[in-house]
Amino acid sequence: MKKPGFLLICLLVILLYLLLEGCTKPEDLLTPTHLTLVPNVVHLQGTIGVTPSGRRQLLITWEYDTLNTNIRSWDITRNISDTTSENFVPLEIIRKPAGGFPFYSDTIATFQSANMGTDSLDVYYRVIPNGIINNFVGQPSDVLHMIIRRN
Amino acid sequence: MSQIARDSVRDTTLQPQPDSTVQFTPQTTTWTERKIVGTILSVLIPGSGQSYLGHTEKGAAFTLATLACGLVTGLSENNIIGRNERIIELKAQYQIATNYIGADSLYGQMVNTKSLLDDNVRRRDIFLKLTVAFWIANVVDIVLFSDDKGEKPFGMLETGRKGTTFALVPDPKNGINAVLRVQF
Numbered sequence: 001m002k003k004p005g006f007l008l009i010c011l012l013v014i015l016l017y018l019l020l021e022g023c024t025k026p027e028d029l030l031t032p033t034h035l036t037l038v039p040n041v042v043h044l045q046g047t048i049g050v051t052p053s054g055r056r057q058l059l060i061t062w063e064y065d066t067l068n069t070n071i072r073s074w075d076i077t078r079n080i081s082d083t084t085s086e087n088f089v090p091l092e093i094i095r096k097p098a099g100g101f102p103f104y105s106d107t108i109a110t111f112q113s114a115n116m117g118t119d120s121l122d123v124y125y126r127v128i129p130n131g132i133i134n135n136f137v138g139q140p141s142d143v144l145h146m147i148i149r150r151n
Numbered sequence: 152m153s154q155i156a157r158d159s160v161r162d163t164t165l166q167p168q169p170d171s172t173v174q175f176t177p178q179t180t181t182w183t184e185r186k187i188v189g190t191i192l193s194v195l196i197p198g199s200g201q202s203y204l205g206h207t208e209k210g211a212a213f214t215l216a217t218l219a220c221g222l223v224t225g226l227s228e229n230n231i232i233g234r235n236e237r238i239i240e241l242k243a244q245y246q247i248a249t250n251y252i253g254a255d256s257l258y259g260q261m262v263n264t265k266s267l268l269d270d271n272v273r274r275r276d277i278f279l280k281l282t283v284a285f286w287i288a289n290v291v292d293i294v295l296f297s298d299d300k301g302e303k304p305f306g307m308l309e310t311g312r313k314g315t316t317f318a319l320v321p322d323p324k325n326g327i328n329a330v331l332r333v334q335f
Contacts, residue, residue, distance in 0.1 A: 010196050012287070012290070015283075015286070016283065019279060019282075019283060022234060022283065023231075023275065023276075023279070024228060024232050025226065026231060026234075026235065026265075026268050026269065026272050027234075027235045027239060027242075027265075027268070028237040029238075029262065029265050030242055030245070030261075032258050033244075033257060034248065034254035035173055037251075038251070052260045066320055084235070134249060135249060136249055136250065136251070137249065137250035137251060137252075137253075138250075138251050139251040140252075
């Protein structure tokens with residue numbers, strides 16, 4: 001009488017143990033490091049001015065988290081009258097300055113009123129940070145849209 | 152002999168005899184050999200013990216329910232294993248990514264895969280619990296609520312029709328008897 005009951009309980013315990021312990025544990029997500037590995041470009045802004053020699057100048061400035069030291073340079077890309085993101089042309093690599101925040105000055109002939117074929121010109125800039133560790137290319141900045149009007 | 156007694160004798164003689172060579176009496180709580188065999192069968196394959204004891208519909212229901220839940224549990228477990236492997240692979244690619252856009256794309260895929268993985272885990276856990284519940288209910292049923300309806304011979308002996316019948320009848324002394332009966 002007792003033997004079948006004992007066997008049943010043993011089987012029940014073994015089966016439950018196998019069912020519960022035999023289940024695969026789900027993998028956890030890792031902490032996303034790519035978001036802050038390289039300091040992001042913030043406060044990207046531009047001003048239109050004139051150089052001492054009289055040429056029209058677009059001055060692009062931006063800021064970054066200076067506490068994050070994993071930054072070596074920034075790639076400046078530009079796109080004239082074209083909103084397609086693939087058509088941003090690399091212009092220059094800006095090294096990390098010894099002090100203060102980086103900037104880029106653009107004075108190409110296209111921006112001069114004498115060379116403008118239309119009344120206005122749409123110019124787009126995007127800045128891409130480059131890190132030191134593993135040469136990691138950081139998050140591209142938002143697109144800065146500037147409108148240049150002919151004088 | 153009184154009239155009532157004569158009627159009783161006539162009724163007895165005219166009663167149709169069951170068309171079976173095995174007589175049985177339902178047993179409730181005693182642990183007969185058949186009950187033990189049925190219990191062991193039910194522990195191994197849910198519902199089989201009930202069918203063995205004569206409760207075929209109940210046995211089939213237990214078997215189908217447990218197997219269906221077990222199948223869904225197995226499929227979900229299989230999906231979990233596959234998605235775990237996918238996440239491990241994505242993690243390895245993420246670790247060696249050299250740019251934000253690539254890393255962000257990989258991380259997005261990881262998040263999507265994790266979401267599907269969590270769904271699979273939830274589904275597996277639910278159906279695993281259902282499988283265990285059906286299995287336990289099946290064991291409780293075979294132990295407490297399934298009486299032995301007795302052996303039924305395999306064949307057409309209990310059809311009640313006249314004509315030729317054939318059956319395999321278990322015999323405790325001779326193993327199994329093949330019975331061919333022709334009624335006119």
